Amino acid sequence: MSSEESMCSICNVRESSGFSYGVLCCGACKMFFRRALFVKNIDTCRQKGECIKKCRYCRFQKCIQAGMSYTPTENLLELKNNDSLSAFIFNLAHQDELRKYQLMNCRYDGDPTVAEIAEHNTPLNFTKKPDDFPMNLGEWIFITGLTSLNYLKKFNHVNMLNASDRHFLLKYSFFDMSIFTDSMRACEKGEGVITFPDGTEVIRAEVPGLEQKFLNGIRCRLAARVNELKVTKEEFLLLSAVFFCNPGLPGISESGRGILSTYQKIYTSALLQYCLLTYQQTGPTRFTDLLSVLQVVTKTRQDISYLFILNSIRGPPSALKKIFIFR
Amino acid sequence: MSSEESMCSICNVRESSGFSYGVLCCGACKMFFRRALFVKNIDTCRQKGECIKKCRYCRFQKCIQAGMSYTPTENLLELKNNDSLSAFIFNLAHQDELRKYQLMNCRYDGDPTVAEIAEHNTPLNFTKKPDDFPMNLGEWIFITGLTSLNYLKKFNHVNMLNASDRHFLLKYSFFDMSIFTDSMRACEKGEGVITFPDGTEVIRAEVPGLEQKFLNGIRCRLAARVNELKVTKEEFLLLSAVFFCNPGLPGISESGRGILSTYQKIYTSALLQYCLLTYQQTGPTRFTDLLSVLQVVTKTRQDISYLFILNSIRGPPSALKKIFIFR
DNA sequence: AAACGAGGTCACTAGGTCAC
DNA sequence: GTGACCTAGTGACCTCGTTT
Structure with missing residues (x-):
């Protein structure tokens, strides 16, 4: 146990005082x-570099x-706790910016399992992607999954769980998160079809034996719904917390379920409060509309899952990355 | 605790408001x-005397x-912070003028250890040297060391350290600083051989058992390199900050290393920015050339150290000043 | 009762402002 | 140019509730 262990992992100047956030x-x-988080007085820095203290x-x-990662604890439905809500959103916004940055600019060396990722509670180690790095469908799916995992891992509720529960939560959540971010990106680009950042289609154009309508449902259904509702960035952030804090997933222990349902209540009330503040009297409707998006995410994942099974039965065995092995 | 304690140590007229710079x-x-520092509107005074307020x-x-002592905190690589850089240099220039003045005109009563010097964070107390004060090799080495220590002590990074870290940093830095100033002086005089201000040789002419070539290396190598590069006064000042803020020295605690590496980054970027502004497209080359001088400083110190060990083995035990006891 | 972490308080200092 | 005064960011320290 070197003294290294007890140094602050942010500034590396002072001794660490323990775990905070x-x-x-x-x-x-x-x-x-x-x-x-509370004052939000962070201006962007010109040269992205190592300028701690400066x-x-x-x-x-x-x-x-x-x-x-900050999670509000107070009762968010009280107006005086508005600061906590906006601090929470500010926090999530920056986590999401990092996710997008990593999606666009990074790669990951190796082929970890979700269990391995769930084991340590440190962020994933992405490395800068060379400009000429060849991206294909598989690479995009992989990096989308890993950046989603990295995003989800930072939630406080994830870190409260034991390794096993964390494993199951991530395993059954991260792919939905990937789909959801894909759709938000399409929406931001003003497109009705999900594609990867460089234009790569998320699924191959044709699959023998499947109707085009079915495939188009995968490509468009969620994006269309998100577009229709004009889901804002803030709403997306809060929804990502609510959706992926699901106490009902298989494999999770009784105590894990308790933790998740506690946090899900917090996130849900954060979303509700956000809707009430933003939309006034139509807030409750907006709230339920937003929650209904989860159905579409789930439906889309099920369709992809079916497509995937078909492919794996008839196609040649593909070199599937380990995070996508769900059984 | 008299009210004396809380008086301003500069003007001694107003109450002190706390520590500034x-x-x-x-x-x-x-x-x-x-x-x-920022306006640089300081004309020299006719009668050097007690004319505070006047x-x-x-x-x-x-x-x-x-x-x-002022240390820039902003990002020096931004052009709008050019004022900070020049204020920093102006500050160092005056600290260095004081060092030179003390080297030429002062003496120090006593024989402190580096630990003692590191303990208090007040400047060393030099006294005016009588005109007929006899200088010899030992005296020159001693006053050079002490004025170097006094110069280094004023850096902000030195005052950030705890007493133990400060002790180690000064102990393993000040002699290199001495060597470096000796060489700059030779360069300014247009000489290729290091000597003390009155012409005294820095090492005795001959040491039995050592080649003349080795001794000449000590006398000339660093001065030659400094001369070759035509290191300017400003570059010397910035280099003195970069060199003597070494986080890698033995004995320094983990937190001390953190502080030093933070400051070294600031100083390094100050030097780089200075080179870029002064030399335009050849700035980066100049920057690395300047940094390479450190190797020569180190090599020279090692040679001197070897020479010293030889002398102490065979010669009579000399009355070595305590600051030069390195173990 | 001891350790831990969230959150609050306060003294401190760099830097800016403005009347003189 | 000067100095009283102001402001914002900082970090040491404290309190309190929770967990073990």
Whole structure:
């Protein structure tokens, strides 16, 4: 046990005082992160670099990358706790920005299982992708899955679970998260069809024996719904918390279910409060509309799953990445 | 605790408001120092004397002597922060002028250890040297070491460290600083051989059993390199910050290493920015050339160290000053 | 009762402003 | 140019509720 172990993983200058917001760090960096969330006084930094102590933006980025995560505890339906809600959203927004950045610019060395990813509670180690790195359908699916896993891993409710429960939660959630982010991206691009950032189709154009209508449902159904509702970024962020904190997934222990349902209540009330504040009297309707998106996510995942089974029966055995082995 | 304690150590007229730029002083003297650095409107004073309040030069000198020290915090690579860089250089230039003055005109009573010097964070107390004060090799080495220590002590990074880390940093740095200043002096005099200000040779002419070539290496190698590169005063100042903020020295705690590496990054980027501004497209080359000087400093120190060990084995036990006891 | 982590408080200092 | 005053960011320290 070197003294290295007890240094703050953000500033690496002071001794760590323990875990704060899920990360081993010092009291100063803890307070810095808290204040940044509540005051939101983080200007972007020109040269993205190692400028701890010099640049507040880079220090905050280090917090985000290290997985620092804030969850409101107070009753969010009380108006005076509005700050907690916006701090929570600010936190998620930066986690999501990091996810997008990693999706676009990074690769991952190796082929881990979800169990391995769930084991350690450190963020995944992405590396910068060379400009000429060849992307194909498989690579896009893989990096989308890994960045989704990395995003989900940072939620406080995930870190509260034991390794087994965490494993099951991630295993049965991350693919839905991938689908959901794909659809949000399509929506932001103003497109009705899901594609990867470079235009690659998410599924091959034709699969023998399946109607085109079925395939188009996979490509378009969720994106269409998201588009129709004009789901905002903030709503997406809060929904990602609500959806992927599901106490009903198989394999999760009784105590795990308790934790998840506690957190899901928090996230749900955050979303409700956001809707009420933003849409006034139509807030409750908006709230239920948003929740209904989960049905479409699920339906889409089931369709993809069916497509996948068909492919694996008739096609040649493909070199499937381990995170996509669900049984 | 007399009220004396809380008086401004610069003007001694107002109450001190706390520590500013590393020195206990009042708000007025703090602002004076800051403005002086940024506006650089300090004309020299005719009668060097006690004219605080009357003469801006003497007031500024008091700031420098008291150890007031400014370190840029902003990102120096942004052009708009050019003022910070030049303020930093202006500050260092005056600290260095003081060092030279003390080297030429002062003596130090006593024989402190580096640990003792590191303990208090006040400047060393030099006294004016009588005109007829007899200087010899030992005296020159001693005063060179002490003025180097006094110069290094004022850096902000030194004052950030705890007493133990400060001790180790000074102990393993000040002699290199001495060598470096010796070489700069030779270069300024247009000489290729290091000597003390009155012409005294830095090492005795002959040492039995050692080749003349080896001794000449000590006398000339670093001066030759400095001469070859035509290292300017500003470059010397910035290099002195980069070199003597070494996080890798033995004995320094983990947190101390963190502090030093943070500051070294600041100093390094200051030097790089200076090179880019001054040399345009050849700036990066100049930057690496300058950094390479450190190798020569180190090599020279090692040679001297070897020479010293030889002398101490065979010669009579000399009355070595305590700052030169490195183990 | 001891350890832990969230959150609050306060003294401190760099830097800015403005009347003189 | 000066200095009293103000502001914002910081980090050491404290409190309190929870967990073991």
